[in-house]
Amino acid sequence: MNSDWMELLVDAVKKTSITAVSVKLDVSRTTISLVLGNKYPAKTDKIATKVLDAYARLICPHTSVEISHAECRQQATSEVPTSSPQSMRHWRACQSCEFKPKGGKP
Secondary structure (H helix, E strand, C coil), X not given: CXXXXXXXXXXXXXHCCHHHHHHHHCCCHHHHHHHXXXXXXXXXXXXXXXXXXXXXXXXXXXXXXXXXXXXXXXXXXXXXXCCCHHHHHHHXXXXXXXXXXXXXXX
């Protein structure tokens, strides 16, 4: 993961507090403090994903609508929709989208 998520985390803490961010991300306050201090002993992949899901926004190339990373991941990794041609077109667009998560899993 790139450092964009860290910038989002720092901005979120500046705008609110470490406690507010920890509650929103459903992690401990200590975890946020350790990550910010670059002293977190484990991999930060899961924290990075939570930060991106909570704070990052992107423009969906298919709909041209601003959505969260979580919404994007859910659409791209959902089951193939068979009841709606519009949903099928959206799902197909997601399969080759630059924003689709690596590995295709949520």
